[in-house]
Amino acid sequence: MHSVLTSRAKYVKKKLLLYHIYVLVGLIFFYGCATPIPPTGGPADKQGPVILHTIPETGTTNFNEQTIEIQFNEFVNRSSLTNNITIEPDLGIDFETHWKRKKLTIEFEAPLPDSTTVIVTLGAKISDTRNNKMGVPTTIAVSTGNEIDEGSIVGRLRSASNGKGIDGVKVLLYRSPIDLERPATYQAETDTGGVFRFKYLREGIYQALYVEDRNRNKIWDARESAQPFNRRFLDLKKGAADTLDVIYVPQVDTLAPGILGVGLFSTHRMRLRFDENIKVNDTVDITVNDTLGNTYSSAYPLYIPAADPFVLFAQSDSLLKEGVSYEVIIEGITDLAGNELDKNNAMFEGSSQEDTTLQRVIRVDSQVGLTPKQSLIVTYAAPIKERDIVDSLVIAEGEVTFTDWPAISINQNILTISPQKEWIEGVDYQFLVWNPATQRRQLYEPEIWDELELGSVEVAIADTNSSVQYQLSLSNEQVPVFRDTTFTGKVELTGLPPVAYKLVIYNDVNGNGKWDKGTVLPFVEPEPYYVQETVTVQTGFASEVILDFSKSPKRLRREEIPEPEIE
Template sequence: MFRRFMAFLFLFVAVNALWHCARRGSPSGGPKDISPPTLLRTEPDSMTTNFKASRIRLYFDEFIKLQDIQDQLIVSPPLKYQPEIKPQGGASKYVEFKFKDTLKENTTYTLNFGQSVQDNNEGNPSSFLTYVFSTGDYIDSLELSGAVRDAYKKKADEFISVMLYEIDTAYTDSTIFKKPPNYITNTLDSTVIFNLRNLKEGNYTLFALKDEAKNNVFDQNVDKIAFLQDTISLPTDSTYVLTLFKEVPNYSAVVPSFAAKNKIIFGFYGSLKDVSIAPITNLPDTVRTKILRDGDKDSLNYWLTPFEMDSIVFKVTNETLKVVDTFTVKSRKVGIDSLRLNPNQRGSLSFNEPFYIEANTPLTEIDTTKITMVDQDSLAIPYTAKLDTLENRVDLDFSIEPNQNYRMNFLPGAITDFFGETNDTLDYGLSTQSYADFGNLTFNLEEATYPVIVQLTDEQGKVFQEIIATEPQAFEFNNIEPATYLVRVIFDSNGNGKWDTGDYLEKRQPERISYYPDRIEIRANWEKIETFTIAD
């Protein structure tokens, strides 16, 4: 009996041990995988000459996935047709690339996968993986490098295409509008540095594009461009800096449409200077019209008193360019825009910003007898009110004092618009802080060329204050809200008081801008002095 018990006990222990050994469970931990996928081999081999394959495969030591392949993959020279790429939406131990193009003869091709090839579990990228082959007898080996900067912003955009065109008998200044380049690379999302590799000897022009359509040609209406003035002769040891800017588009009119029963929007590309709009359709004598620019947008609002009609035919004329367009605007079921008034400041009043009241419909009249302003002691405050018909607003000018409360009252009928509508009673309460709640900055420039425009901005480039100077001076920015700021210096070479962009066909670079290298922290009740020595 004892022996039978011991035999049973031994069997139980053995089975239990085997069961525990066979149990499946999650690992208890371990170091996180930070290793990128390793490329094992390629079919055909990279650096192949006399390449004739229609398919390429890259094999890895683990399962991989493709991330943002459309943005990350750069093929140089560009292909006319989008290749077929696998895997898409899944995992695989290889990347397959099928050509749909007929490849050029005697040409070296480079496929740069950027950081699109990642391991399937942790997403570790196989950074800047490249595959090179030649349809000729040898691999071109020359290189060109440089950097891209933005003409206006402190930080350049991501995914900038850098393009090299060979100067041959077919090349003209308009080629970039029509044909992809001979070579291309991309800054991707990690750096402003670019490197063009596997180039052949010759003379080239160098461009950069923020290529919104990803079609490898320049679309002036939407793309930023940078260009080098001089021809590049390869081989070269020089490095190049490209300055990216958005051109003022060439003039063109967009098909207008009714936005409201009393408003038609006419959109444009380019300058609106010397543009006129006139109806060809005979309008009833009772119909009144008015044209206003829509804020800082590239459009004009055509206001009209509503009437019953099916359509109106308009003639849009650019007097300077002698361009005439004809448009038919069909009526549609839309509401009507009624007068709405909004102050540009509410609550706390700025010492550095004017106070005004904007309107959504055209303003025609103000009655100052129906406007009153008092301080916290109910004493009347002297002010002037002016109707700005270009900006479509009422400007109010009065002395702004610290630690003060103001109350502004508009009785009905104080403001009248183009359609005869007037305001209801409006009452605005405004207050100011103490000067001690703000900081002051004195900014000095050394070795600068004048005239200049010095701007105090935030990280996104919004301008809080600016000072224009035609000769050396101390730039004093007062009553600044506590925050961190940037200082932008515009070298206003034509002296028109604003920054001017460039133009590729006119071979004109944008006006130069320099940023003070450090962020400037402004604290309450601080006086700060900074000096900026301008580099050549």
Template sequence: MKRFFFLVFISFLLASCARVGSPVGGSKDTIPPRVTGSNIDSPRVNVPRDIRELRIDFDEYITLKDINKQLIISPPLKQITKILPSGMGNKFLLIKWADTLKENTTYNFNFGNAIVDNNEGNPLGYYNFAFSTGPKIDSLYISGELKSIFNEKDKKTEEGSLVVGLYQVKDSMDYRQKPYYITKADPDGYFELNYLAPGKYRVLAFEDSNSNSVYDIGKEKVGFLKDPITLDKSISGLNINLYPSRKAVKYLEMKEVPGGVLMTFEGNPENVKIIPLNEKLKDYKVTHSRKSDSAMIWFDATAQNIGITSNENLKFSYDNGVKKDSVSLFYRLNAKNEMSIANNRGNLLSPQQDFVIKSNYFVDKIQPEKWSLVSDSIKQEFTAEISEKNPFEIHIKSNFKEGKKYALTIPKETVSSFYETIKKSYRFEFEADKIENYGDLLVTLENAPTQKFWIELINESGTVAYSKYGIEKQINFKSIKPGKYDLRILVDENENGIWDSADFADNIFAEPVYIFNKKIEVRPLWEIRETWDLLNKQTENVENSKDIEKPKSTKTKEHLNTANPK
């Protein structure tokens, strides 16, 4: 009898200590939550405009993952007051709002992958809930693909941030507001806008990096169709490419830097004119490269007694072609600043390349006749010149022979800026690398652009490793480091020397881009030859296009988990 009571006691103790949770053992739950009902029942039409909440019931406990980023409501509701569950799991989802709904309007709540079960986190993928305040639910849709250009190095950060929106075409449209209809693209770039009403719309796609559902001009990538679309039937196969967006030109800031003052701008001003407004600052130089976002005011602070013992209020007027204004800063000379030069490209010199040294000052004058280049204690002939493209660089040319070691000596005061010179001597030691460690690439273009263009090799980190500008149909890249590269062409249609990005405000597309549809793998001692026809299937011309009813994706409207009424 005692044994019997002991066993009963142990069983009770074990039962009382047990915790409610996921069962141990057995197959893992992979089934997402299932909707069992809602406060807005089928057929979900003629819903009262004064309704203030949506409740959806499920067959198991759910939680919400990144609901503020995932949930998109079209048309947008401005005053969402509550979303549940928040934290602990629940068997229902509740959204409350303060807005009065519009009449005869279909509302779509797109939850993305935010709804997951509480135990295993299985998402109810791409779940939509739609209802109408009118007699019918609008059923038109638009589908297609987005592609973000120049995105290799930040591809992970962009995943899930690309969106497509429709604005109703009216006499006045405010693109600083959320689109009337909006949806997110999936990780492959496929998108669908569902439950759309007939009408005339402007299509806008952008990288919503701050998740505010509003296109931030100049900060986010953008793609658009040049003309509005008239939606009277569903559209599929819409292809939109996103480019860096053009920034409006405006002044940003000034700061003290070695040699003077740096003035920076947003955007790319064509030209910048700067005039000091202080009587003490009489001797100065202004440098600004065309379409650069920065300008430099160089001066000798010591000689003009500016900011030596205390902060000095320096004032400047500027004209950036868009605005004329005056600005000021409190300047104090940093006594540690001095002109210096360095080798930033490493001690192995690629075959058939110049040896390059870089200065932290604008290089105005060099005296290479006082320099020496030696190899095996023997002086070598060489030439040196300031780079036309970058006046902060000096290029040294010589008959560099592979496998040979070199030493370049630059005495003090032989490299100068406007008001400064190097105050010590420099010695740079380097070796001409062997050609057997590099490969070559010969590209022959067919149907090439008629305007000048850049042809570029992009390395695996997303950086332009090699670039050539011109109009040649046969381009020879010599002595390329082994690796895998993307090949692209940027067309300089207006031949202004820069590639112009997209300008949505003025309805201007980015200049054309062509991408070779396979990787270029460079191997040591290999010469790779590629014929690139820019009109055939080997090329992706990423100009925006509108291909109606020609889907280029294997995905269809049925891949979304919708809550359409039967």
């Protein structure tokens, strides 16, 4: 009996051991097949995935396999691979992707064609499991022949608003015979610096285009934003490298703003609401008509709230009576891209509401500093009627305090404090401005820049053709300073406060008064353009900017370029 029990106990132990083994194997299988999850704890991971090696290596010749393996240094967010992997040129061969932990395998469903350079590009937006992107597109190239194509084309895209490189956008490259209605032969993606590179190219005639390609089909769509480069065609020799001019891409906003409605805060105070952020130009005109279309009253803008940049408060000169319908018509207001109002009128009802606006300081311009003849401008919430605003104003000029500063003017809701001819050189000024909302004075101490502290900017075009006219604008919204001029060869802008400025220069080739980015069809090259977001002016010095638009890569004359085949 004892032996029977012993045997039964051993049997039970074996069954339990097998059970635990099965459970362990099952857990290993489950976690091995599950979606990778990043580990928790430790310092934050901010680096995107990196390719450790590929099989075959890039540059391999006489490649006769149908698979390419890519080993990453970490787990990759597999869904990020969608739309971020391309095979070029178009081989007409389908492929599948397979994952095994950190290894990606690309498997072609048919043999690759002979004597062909095949390019696999992994886009910069491929990310790890923490959504850290690669940042730079990676190319793997192999050849099924004895040699690999080694031609290359490089270029850069910059923002026309600030000059910074634009990352993550597409550039299409067509090889002769060129048919813009068909998919491009190659596609490149800009890196974080706005640089794009086409590598492993055959010799031939090429045309490059910047496109939005929202459909991601590598086809130029005339309805999408697109730009040509300065050279329409490039004649790329075998194994040669070529560089395209930088092109500047403007902010694409052609949608005109419109007014959504009018609200009344009192019998005179209007709140105009628009469908996007706006700015008020010097030519602003606000008119209130009656229901017959006759002019009833004029109105003037008060301010745009910083928290609601799509709202404009305005003041009617005449009473807007309760129970009466009116129409407001607005001119001289645009969106931030400069598009004028599409819908510039709105109907509204008058009101008997008393004005309960809390009078207060909205903003003070020129807080950074003042030039010798520049005024300090204070914007209030409502038209200035309170004597306290003027009577409580105190200006300290060095050791002397003024409670009756003579150079003061009021226009609607704007208080302007001007110098008595000029602010005195070497003297510190303090402006104590009355704020009715707090019943206290607010202190402003702008720096006073005397003539010796002002600087200048000298801009020169290093071009043999000195008769070419260029448009120039120099601006700083905080000071505020805006200079706009036309020049040939060289120009010097003097009397500038020592701050940083945005500089824009372009050649208005077609004379339409604005910079044009060029068109694809018919081909018109972009007008010469340059923008620098920060040009620093130093006290008493001249900052020099020299531009050489002629130092672009050599542009072949028309007769030097073999005419490509265009379908």
